[in-house]
Amino acid sequence: MAKLDPTTMSATTSPAQEKQRTVFAGRWRSVIQGYGALIACVLLFILNCIFTPHFLSLQTVGLNLQQMSTIAIVAIGMTLVIATGGIDLSVGSVMAIAGVLAPLIFLHLDTTLGIILSFIAPLLIAAICGLFNGWLVARIRVQPIIATLILFIAGRGIAQVLTNGAGLPFTMPGFQWIGQGSFLHIPIQAYIMLALVGLFVLIVQRTTFGRYLQATGGNASAARLAGVPVTRTTWLAYGISGVLAGLAGLIVVALNSNSDPSSVGLNYELSAIAAVAIGGTPLIGGQARVFGTFVGALITQLIYTILVGNNVPQAVALVVNAIIILAAVYIQTQRRKA
Structure with a gap:
């Protein structure tokens, strides 16, 4: 009677074992795809607690919240735009415009009315900037990256002209x-x-606008046939993005006690897109994960904190963020294939 080779026995698996392995791998893949950002956020928080000096002090917590809040606010608007299948490269320039309008208004109207207008007027102008982007995309049918690139270039120039280039x-x-x-x-x-x-978690999940938003990004042609007001939805998404960028610009100016058109909002469009990608909103549109975007903004801030807090150059933090964005896009790709 021939003896069985133990090596051969260990190398072969029964169909039931193979199915069990497949199910196990699928569950882990689902966990990573569904909760990867949240898991990464918890791990980064723990690492910061261990390695970053004074991480849990009130001063450090307050500083981190200050730094991430404006990025998260801009990224919420970016999430809505990306959900429609678009992109908004102009948010940093809109921040600069809103940021210079507030002090200009108050310098010419140093009253209570001036304070009120310093809030309201910049937000209205920011909304107009966003609606202009939406008009180019929805009505003129300009590619979103080109449409918003126009204001990305011109917007900061407008802000610099308004102040003669000075802060x-x-x-x-x-x-x-x-x-x-x-x-x-x-x-x-x-x-x-x-x-x-x-607010925007509720809007996206509970309102008709939220359903229209995701239907527009999922398949605009099918959405139109189903009666979805695609043009109006796109306009509104870009308008909201403009308002939130304007609000972030006002916060930055108020925080710094200075409005520098060359620096307010600089590179915020990249940080916002990073937060959206890390948070799980597909960059091809069709979904809007607002809470995920908040987690994505928190992740980028925690990465920055642990690196800079341990004397790692800021340039390295940018490279690490780029790698994380690449990983997030890869996970999104695998989710679509599943």
Whole structure:
């Protein structure tokens, strides 16, 4: 009687074992794809607690919230635009425009009315900028990356022309509370960010506009045939993105007590897109994961904190963020194949 080779026995698996392995691998893949960003966020938080000096101090927590809040606010608007199948490269320039309008208005109208207009007028102009982008995309049918590139270039130039290229010092307590104020040691802009995250999670998940938004990005032609107002939805998404960028610009100016058209909002479009990608919203459109975008913004901030807090050059932090974006896009690709 021939003896069985143990090596051969260990190398072969029964159909039941192979099925069990496949099910196990599929479950892990689902966990990574569905909760990968949240898991990464928890791990980064733990690593910061271990390796970053004074990470849990009130001062460090407040600083981190200040730095991530404006990115998260801009990224919420970017999420809506990307959900329609578009992109908004102009958010940084819109921030600069809103940021210079506030001090200019108050310099010419140093009253309570001036404070009110310093809030309202920049947000209205930012909304118009967003609607202009939406008009180019929805009506003129310009590719979103080209349509928003126009304002990306021209917008910062407009801001520089308004101030003759110089920064404007801006110290006005009635205005600066949105950037420098705090409640229970938590910066005011963090409360604004959390309120907006909650609001837009509800809008996307519970309203007709949220369904229209994702239908537009999923298949615009089919959405039109189904009665979805694709043009109006696209306009509104870009308009909201403009308003949120304008709000972020006001917060940055209030925080810094200065409006520099060359630096306000610089590279924010890249940070916002990174937060959206890391948070799980597909860059091809059709879905809007607002809470995921918030987690993505938190991840980028935690990466920056642990690297810079341990004397790693900021340039390395940018490279690490790029790698994480690449991983996020890869996970999205695998999710679509599954």
